[in-house]
Amino acid sequence: MNPDDPRLSWDGICGWERGPRGLLPLRIPQQRIATTLSANFARLARMPAGARFAVRTDAAELVLELDADPGPAPLDVRLDGELLHRRQPAGGPQRLALPLGPGGRAREVEVWLPHLSETRLRSVSFPGHSELEPVRRTGPRWIAYGSSLTHAMFPAGPSESWTALLAARQGRRLRNLGFAGEAYLDPVVARAVRDTPAELITLEIGTNAYIRNVFTARSWGSAVCGFVETVRDGQPDAAIAVITALPSVERENLVNTAGVTLAGIRELTAEAVRVLQDLGDSRLYLVDGLAVLPVADADGLYADGLHPTPEGEYRLADRVEPFIEAIPLGR
Secondary structure, X not given: OOOOOOOOEEEOXXXXXXXXXXXXXXXXXXXXXXXXXXXXXXXXXXXXXXOEEEEEEOOOEEEEEEEEOOOOOOEEEEEOOEEEEXXXXXXXXXXXXXXXOXXXXXXXXXXXXXXXXXXXXXXXXXXXXXXXXXXXXXOOEEEEEEOHHHHOOOOOOHHXXXXXXXXXXXXXXXXXXXXXXXXXXXXXXXXXXXXXXXXXXXXXXXXXXXXXXXXXXXXXXXXXXXXXXXXXXXXXXXXXXXXXXXXXXXXXXXXXXXXXXXXXXXXXXXXXXXXXXXOOOOOEEEEOHHHHOOHHHHOOOEOOOOOEOHHHHHHHHHHHHHHHHOOOOOO
16 A cells, blocks of 8 residues: 555654655655755654554554665564564665564554654555554644754664653654754744644753854743744644753853853743743743753763663653643643
8 A cells, every 4th residue: 555545544744755765754844844944954854753653454464665765763663552573774675574473353553664764655565454444543642842852862763762652651642843953943843833733742942052052042032932932823722841951961051152051041941931921821831851850860861961872761751751741731
């Protein structure tokens, strides 16, 4: 079947880029990606982080025809919620035949695409099936915007990032809008979030602004307010949680070339949230990155001083969970 067949319940995407190599699931509307004028953002936007499809089938095998760019992330196949296969696609066109165990009984099969490289699908098939139905997704919709911490650099697989883990635990439908090194509050992202119905929106922001020296103390708070207000224009009832920068021991008090520290960016982010709350946004919440992860605990979770290890993704999910669980959904 074609990858966009309605029997494949896709989640985490907004549409497709179609071409001779197959269909590429997209996280940002294709025609708007160019508005950042950034080749790197365009590259990241074509990485299908969080993109997955699920079916209920009694087939004994799954066959994927795909065309993959080389990358460090594998493809995950989960059967009734449990990891069954983790495969590292080779570069170029290929066929993956993945056994699902004895057929004859309908089970939920979920496929997570590699999140750190482009993967284009040509076809999906379930040889020998007598039952093939879409999975009905009913949980609250969660849009997670952020930096590489949200995109996820070193999870064991795409279904084991902290956002994926937390979504599974809490029964939420995840849309991952993490862009490694590119969380600059771009208007195209604000509009995409604004136009995508959701019950919960999390904005993990500040780290890229500091590391890349993009914003001064004058410009950052205003940009945060503008991004949140754009989102709120189309999401009047959604809960929006701003997660301030998680700690980085070596960067906390180091002044960057824009004249700010990571701690300063965190404080400015919190101030912007308080301003909007004082202006009447009662569905806007602040999650302090230092409350999620104290500075003293950071190096034990990170692989490189900034990004969680595979085990760290689980620990970060554990730490974020109570903050997200406490946020009420709906009016």
